[in-house]
């Protein structure tokens with residue numbers, strides 16, 4: 001099946017956890033008096049950026065997207081904000097936050113009061129067949145968010161060794177037993193190279209079959225390819241420490257993830273900084289998740305998790321939650337006799353990322 005949806009008629013992306021993100025930026029405004037500079041590392045269709053610009057009249061936003069099409073969209077649809085200098089759009093990968101620092105410096109500023117990263121792909125990327133992300137709409141096996149990079153899904157599927165294919169499906173896709181699919185790929189590609197998304201999806205359907213109603217058997221395999229091609233977990237891990245350094249005292253860094261691996265990276269990074277109790281703190285211990293109403297309205301939001309980190313004001317610090325943390329690097333050490341366990345939030349929320 002071929003889709004004739006084009007980028008032009010598929011502008012729709014419903015921003016996820018929008019009111020929750022707005023609320024976090026409003027908290028910054030309450031604390032700092034305003035949100036002067038904001039950063040959106042994943043502009044997409046600009047849904048979050050637009051709301052933030054509306055909410056904060058003195059805000060100037062710098063926004064990145066590695067996808068040329070997203071930047072073009074912003075340049076036309078946000079022309080007024082671009083022209084008056086409230087929005088600066090930069091095509092780039094958010095792992096290169098040095099570019100954001102340079103853009104701030106051009107404005108005579110050094111820090112962002114609010115930073116947002118809404119990870120993953122946008123609806124137009126998923127829905128437009130020619131981008132090659134979709135197993136429903138037939139397109140070339142591509143899946144690159146940034147078409148300047150070389151690695152495509154076709155390259156991986158046609159050229160990578162069997163064990164490397166298995167590894168990415170297990171690591172990124174969390175497919176428990178990808179071996180039959182991988183073997184079939186390797187056998188089939190001897191005869192005909194894989195060129196289209198439906199060729200690959202068809203093979204997975206044939207080998208694995210439908211086990212869960214409404215859940216295409218290719219879902220996790222496609223996600224794994226996409227994550228490998230766009231280095232999705234690596235760039236998040238690179239970005240987080242750089243982003244914190246760009247945050248103003250009292251500023252907040254908000255990250256929305258859609259995948260347990262990414263969420264774990266963000267959660268652990270924030271918790272480690274939180275435990276140091278010198279730079280800042282996680283705003284809520286548990287991830288903020290969409291309401292039932294939002295999931296009903298926008299099913300793509302169902303796996304979203306928002307985590308927020310607030311940088312301390314100068315001179316601010318807090319007593320470590322576990323006052324003996326420096327003595328016990330591992331949790332199995334017994335607390336001292338006078339230690340009040342109730343005071344210490346040792347219980348994690350591990351179930352969130354299982």
Ligand SMILES: C[S@@+](CC[C@H](N)C(=O)[O-])C[C@H]1O[C@@H](n2cnc3c(N)ncnc32)[C@H](O)[C@@H]1O
Pocket residue numbers: 013014015016041042043044045046047048049064065066067070092093094095118119120121122123145235
């Ligand atoms: C989930 S969408 C963001 C949607 C956006 N918040 C909105 O409301 O329209 C993710 C966007 O981030 C971009 N993106 C993903 N990873 C990126 C990265 N490492 N660097 C820059 N852009 C990235 C994608 O190209 C996509 O346009």
